[in-house]
Amino acid sequence: RKEVEQDPGPFNVPEGATVAFNCTYSNSASQSFFWYRQDCRKEPKLLMSVYSSGNEDGRFTAQLNRASQYISLLIRDSKLSDSATYLCAVNLNTGGFKTIFGAGTRLFVKA
Amino acid sequence: EADIYQTPRYLVIGTGKKITLECSQTMGHDKMYWYQQDPGMELHLIHYSYGVNSTEKGDLSSESTVSRIRTEHFPLTLESARPSHTSQYLCASSARGGGNQPQHFGDGTRLSIL
Numbered sequence: 143r144k145e146v147e148q149d150p151g152p153f154n155v156p157e158g159a160t161v162a163f164n165c166t167y168s169n170s171a172s173q174s175f176f177w178y179r180q181d182c183r184k185e186p187k188l189l190m191s192v193y194s195s196g197n198e199d200g201r202f203t204a205q206l207n208r209a210s211q212y213i214s215l216l217i218r219d220s221k222l223s224d225s226a227t228y229l230c231a232v233n234l235n236t237g238g239f240k241t242i243f244g245a246g247t248r249l250f251v252k253a
Numbered sequence: 254e255a256d257i258y259q260t261p262r263y264l265v266i267g268t269g270k271k272i273t274l275e276c277s278q279t280m281g282h283d284k285m286y287w288y289q290q291d292p293g294m295e296l297h298l299i300h301y302s303y304g305v306n307s308t309e310k311g312d313l314s315s316e317s318t319v320s321r322i323r324t325e326h327f328p329l330t331l332e333s334a335r336p337s338h339t340s341q342y343l344c345a346s347s348a349r350g351g352g353n354q355p356q357h358f359g360d361g362t363r364l365s366i367l
Contacts, residue, residue: 173353176355183341184360185343185358187358188355188356229296231355241347243296246295
């Protein structure tokens, strides 16, 4: 089993829809969590950190559930420009710190 | 935008050549990383460094080597390129600060070995 797992999708949604992605992690030493966005043939870019109390940035909401060991990303009022792959990342405290990236979830927003 | 730079952006070169991919960051980050990513596929960590003179192999076996002589510079070298090395190589860095710091990526080098 992978340490960080995401539904690969693709998620095909119409403009204006609300879409949610989950990312599960297996290591209880996971300390911090992030969502990245990666456009086709580009580098991943940090979308937002995920805080314990949940956090929002415009149309994007990130939540953490430590008991069930998952993080989520909610996108409201989807735009065509939201089409991308969304990667979750987990920083583990294993003596040193290690980052594990999920394989990503592909989102297509259609007109 | 993060200040991390990779050169060249694209490289097409013949089999057997020695290649060095450059990565530099101006943020003073201690930690630097190299990833390999094929189109539509997941990131694979191939090397990382926690500071000057520190280098470690990542999760994916790679025939490349790295060095970290200066904080800002983390070059990756392939001594003899082969077609199987064709891929995108992404460099990233993160700040000191325990495990709470995200990684910032360069634009990547798209490598094609003929």
